[in-house]
Amino acid sequence: MLIWIGFSLAIILLLVISRRSLALGMAAAAVVLALFTLSPSQMGGALVTTFADPSILLLAFVVGLIPMIGGALEASGEMERLVANMRIGRRPFLALSPALLGMLPMPGGALLSAPLVERGATETPADIKAAANVWFRHALYLVYPLGPALIASAKIASLDVYRVIPFLTPALLLNLLLGYVFLLRRVDGRVGHSGRFSPAGLLVPLAIILAAPVLDLVVKRSFLLPYPEIGTAVGVMVSFIAAIVIGRLDRADIKQVAQKMRPWKFSLIILAMFVFLNVFRASTNINNLAARPMRRTNSII
Incomplete structure (x- = not known):
């Protein structure tokens, strides 16, 4: 008892x-x-198992750095440039713009994408925009290989993230279908923009966002790594450095981004999760x- x-x-x-x-x-x-x-010795063993495991430490580092990429893109204005140059219909815009921003989880992320969605679909009813922003922002969480929930759960289950994704794809398709039926079906027209289209404004921030998962996959498939999380760390670091260089952020800017994004909170969640898991296993x-x-x-x- x-x-x-x-x-x-x-x-x-x-x-x-x-x-x-x-x-x-x-x-x-x-x-x-x-x-x-x-016992006290077993408790200490569970802690050592967690903090002496390089794969767990790398995972905590990766999960903490991902929101910094989003914060750097926001601080440099690249995020807004990306959305401003999406010259597509209102339906795909309401789905795609929050979904792309959702690939970079951050505190209050839905509040970040809301004004961008508002400016891009001004004639769409407010309730539809609000619901679509929240719904589609989280749609790609199911299959995005750098989503914290997916990589953490795959690590716990000792599964390769890219082998899990095909099994989650039907749930993603159902998610998109429900979003279309209940939110986007009655939306029509094209997104209104006042400025000229800039290919660089679209492709550069998109390349920064996609660099992390692409490099993650390439490094993991090209090299025999002692820890798969090394590939993920390489991809995320390259993406973050690119966001800093292209956005021309200095140390003060990076410090402000860190204060806003609080990356340590995401890292601590991963560490605490594996402490609990190892205590449970012990x-x-x-x-x-x-x-x-x-x-x-x-x-x-």
Whole structure:
């Protein structure tokens, strides 16, 4: 029964604290779970397993750097240039512009793409624009190989991200179909722009965004890496450096981007997630929970 109490308290803490901080919630849950199921030496072993694993550290670095790319593109104006040069119909614009911006997760990201969508589709009803912005911004999360949720879950399951994507594609297609039927079907016309079309304004920021996943795939398929996350780190670093150089950002600009994006929060989530996972794996009693009868008093907890 003590094991069930510890497990239940850990889950409750995770659900409650994660409403304010997911990293803190997972760390607190890991501590409580360890106190009920592990000895001090086992608890230390779980921590060492996490922080001594280069693949986990690389993953935390990558997930922290991805929002910095979006922040650099925003600070340099490249993000706005990208959207301003998308000379397409309103339907694909309402789907594509938030989806592209959603490839670079950042705090308050939907608030960033909202004004860009607003300016590009001025005659579209406000409720349609708001709903489409949120819906399609998260559409590519299912299959984007550098999406934090996808790469973290693939790592936990010991799966290659690119082998998982084909199985998630039907869900993406269903997502797009539902978005079209309920949001875009009655939208028509083309996006209105006042300035002249600039091929560089479209292709340069798009190349920066796509450089990370393309290099990730190329490096992983071209070299025998001791840790697959090295390829991901290379792609993300090249994309970030390109955003800085092309956007002509100096140290003060990068510091402001870091203060706004708070990349450490994303990295801490990954570290806390794997601490919790390794504590769970080290808890031999937890691994046998399914075989233990659960009393009615425990189910109430």
